């Protein structure tokens with residue numbers, strides 16, 4: 001089983017008196033367009049596999065720095081997601097969000113970062129499960145979820161079959 005993380009940096013930008021501004025109140029999330037590996041070509045949060053001896057928080061901080069050059073702090077645990085492939089747990093993923101960070105998002109070989117208004121998150125270009133749990137995470141909720149895929153490796157080519165979700169959980 002792979003232990004992995006996702007980190008969603010959040011910010012609120014001022015839109016002034018812009019009459020065309022949408023209903024997000026300027027709230028944005030930093031997404032990446034994945035340039036290689038699992039989920040290549042799709043949007044997701046920065047993140048990746050935990051290294052031996054590393055806590056999930058340490059992993060999320062390291063991966064966010066490596067992928068987009070942002071130093072995140074004060075991570076808030078927002079979710080625990082289990083991705084099953086053909087009945088076996090393939091990946092256990094810890095989800096974090098934060099409003100504390102320094103640096104400017106910078107592209108890397110692995111990822112192209114993009115600030116996205118939370119109402120414009122491109123769910124049609126993401127893992128199919130994301131639309132089920134990410135909106136709640138971006139609204140400040142906590143979630144525990146199990147998502148079942150079938151069809152063999154790699155996970156990002158398997159069929160998403162069904163899921164269970166529990167909201168407002170404690171970690």
Ligand SMILES: Nc1ncnc2c1[nH]c(=O)n2[C@H]1C[C@H](O)[C@@H](COP(=O)(O)OP(=O)(O)OP(=O)(O)O)O1
Pocket residue numbers: 004005006037038039044046047048049050083091093127129130147155
């Ligand atoms: N189903 C689903 N939905 C949303 N997010 C994910 C999944 N499955 C997943 O694996 N993920 C996430 C979890 C991780 O953040 C990434 C996959 O990590 P990966 O890019 O393989 O890990 P790295 O450590 O960055 O990879 P290498 O640098 O070792 O190649 O997707």
